Amino acid sequence: MPWVLNGEGARAVDARLDGAGLLDLAMEEAGRAVADAAQALAPRGVALLLAGGGANGGDAFVAARHLRALGREALVLALPSRHPLTRLNRRRWRAVGGVTRPLSAGALSHRAPGAGVVVDGLLGTGFRPPLRPALGGVIAALAAVRSRGTPVVAIDLPSGLVEGSAWVPDGPDGLPGTAGADLTVTFMGLKAALLFGAAAGHSGRVQLVPLRVPGDWVQAQAVAEQPTDAQVAALLPARRADAHKGVAGRVWIVGGHPGTVGAAGMAGVGALRAGAGLVTVHSAAEVPLLMPELMVHRHADLGAALSGTPASGRPDAVAVGMGLGPDAAALARGLLRWQIPTVLDADALQPELAGCGHDACIWTPHPGEAARLLGTSARDVTRDPLGAAGALQERLGGVVVLKGGPSVVAHAGGLSVSRGGHPGMASGGMGDTLSGVLAALLGQGLAAPDAAVAGVRLHARAGERAAARHGYGLSASDTALELGQAWLDLQGALSPPPDPTRPA
Numbered sequence: 001m002p003w004v005l006n007g008e009g010a011r012a013v014d015a016r017l018d019g020a021g022l023l024d025l026a027m028e029e030a031g032r033a034v035a036d037a038a039q040a041l042a043p044r045g046v047a048l049l050l051a052g053g054g055a056n057g058g059d060a061f062v063a064a065r066h067l068r069a070l071g072r073e074a075l076v077l078a079l080p081s082r083h084p085l086t087r088l089n090r091r092r093w094r095a096v097g098g099v100t101r102p103l104s105a106g107a108l109s110h111r112a113p114g115a116g117v118v119v120d121g122l123l124g125t126g127f128r129p130p131l132r133p134a135l136g137g138v139i140a141a142l143a144a145v146r147s148r149g150t151p152v153v154a155i156d157l158p159s160g161l162v163e164g165s166a167w168v169p170d171g172p173d174g175l176p177g178t179a180g181a182d183l184t185v186t187f188m189g190l191k192a193a194l195l196f197g198a199a200a201g202h203s204g205r206v207q208l209v210p211l212r213v214p215g216d217w218v219q220a221q222a223v224a225e226q227p228t229d230a231q232v233a234a235l236l237p238a239r240r241a242d243a244h245k246g247v248a249g250r251v252w253i254v255g256g257h258p259g260t261v262g263a264a265g266m267a268g269v270g271a272l273r274a275g276a277g278l279v280t281v282h283s284a285a286e287v288p289l290l291m292p293e294l295m296v297h298r299h300a301d302l303g304a305a306l307s308g309t310p311a312s313g314r315p316d317a318v319a320v321g322m323g324l325g326p327d328a329a330a331l332a333r334g335l336l337r338w339q340i341p342t343v344l345d346a347d348a349l350q351p352e353l354a355g356c357g358h359d360a361c362i363w364t365p366h367p368g369e370a371a372r373l374l375g376t377s378a379r380d381v382t383r384d385p386l387g388a389a390g391a392l393q394e395r396l397g398g399v400v401v402l403k404g405g406p407s408v409v410a411h412a413g414g415l416s417v418s419r420g421g422h423p424g425m426a427s428g429g430m431g432d433t434l435s436g437v438l439a440a441l442l443g444q445g446l447a448a449p450d451a452a453v454a455g456v457r458l459h460a461r462a463g464e465r466a467a468a469r470h471g472y473g474l475s476a477s478d479t480a481l482e483l484g485q486a487w488l489d490l491q492g493a494l495s496p497p498p499d500p501t502r503p504a
């Protein structure tokens, strides 16, 4: 399982490694991985390596030595080495004939034109903003080098990024305080800066090198997981050969309001395309018949209709809020009293419902709705999605899906970061469709955490498929049409996928 580490966790593992006399070996393995990655990315020209004073710089000296051993001409521009392992590897670099010159913005600008690749080993997880001016000048020079087309490989994370934040600090001149990278080689676990927001946009392709560190050491420090497609596929419900629509779940969508009826319809289509057996939209408005299989009930008094539903007539799962309008909170409160698996989205995401939920709830805010629920700003949410999702789960209970690229699933057992998706999914109706998918998986018997993790990835995979057909012009309807094939894609990650002709 790929894990997500913050700086504190990485340092805790480093301390265990150091205590076991293994930190030097970890640095050697890290540096070698960087050398191999740089050689694969840009095999020609001088390799120019920038070494900061901390252990990130030590990785750079190790990488230089391995590049030289591969026959590559390499030069290190370095700050004074303060970390003991960095001093040790600086000596080793010199012992094999390696050359080190003092690092400055001028030295970098002077040497860069002859370089085939630059390796950024200035700052890793030890960076504490604000950037000191001297290093700010070096990072600005590195950004200029990169803008002229020289590929940059960052060690652990691009210098100037804060490992636990999606934010990009400003440099001394007000420009972004990082040069970014074409490839980031990170160790043991992913970092939030490599996953979210503007910071991730500067990180280039990310290569995770687990290092031969005991997996339980890393897991003990992880702040989140990022399940693989095979792990997600294992959560999906298996359909038996003798299945019938009754076992596939009866799902209700409670949504729609004059002018916003499509949202409820798209949620219903999403539920059907995600395997629900029977889907009914209950609305106060006339919802268009998007699929003949989608049943639609219009109620003059939706609240009375719902409150008058006997327990025997209630569905296996319900999604509430999509386009529901001003009565959403009251209607949602009533549905929550049913204590059945419930997805709350859009107009049902109201602060007054905090404390009304239960363990089988999935709340699906986007950053703006999350900010409203937390009483903060959308900027604070997007800068720290892991922290925001965790805080929301503590406040609301159940499971929270903080939607974004990627999304974060927060449940009592921890945090999970989704994979994949496509920027073209930033279009109306995607959230409605996702709500339907989640309700469908709940209706098929998945526990709320599993339904959330699996549903978010299934929806993202469908979006990837829709983007392959339609580019950025993909729609929520295109995405819903791809859900079935996306399900098969995920099952293909299992080996071998379950045989639908044989009872599970």
Ligand SMILES: NC(=O)C1=CN([C@@H]2O[C@H](COP(=O)(O)OP(=O)(O)OC[C@H]3O[C@@H](n4cnc5c(N)ncnc54)[C@H](O)[C@@H]3O)[C@@H](O)[C@H]2O)[C@H](O)CC1
Binding pocket: 010, 013, 014, 017, 023, 026, 027, 030, 052, 053, 054, 055, 056, 057, 058, 059, 082, 083, 122, 123, 124, 125, 126, 127, 128, 129, 130, 131, 132, 135, 155, 156, 157, 187, 188, 211
């Ligand atoms: N197990 C692993 O994952 C391994 C990771 N390694 C690498 O170690 C770094 C973390 O090393 P650390 O010494 O803690 O910090 P850094 O090297 O990132 O930076 C500290 C260095 O930077 C200076 N500094 C801090 N803040 C600023 C600032 N605002 N402006 C300027 N300079 C700043 C500080 O003075 C120090 O000199 C990790 O990222 C990995 O790359 C191990 O090498 C191998 C095992």
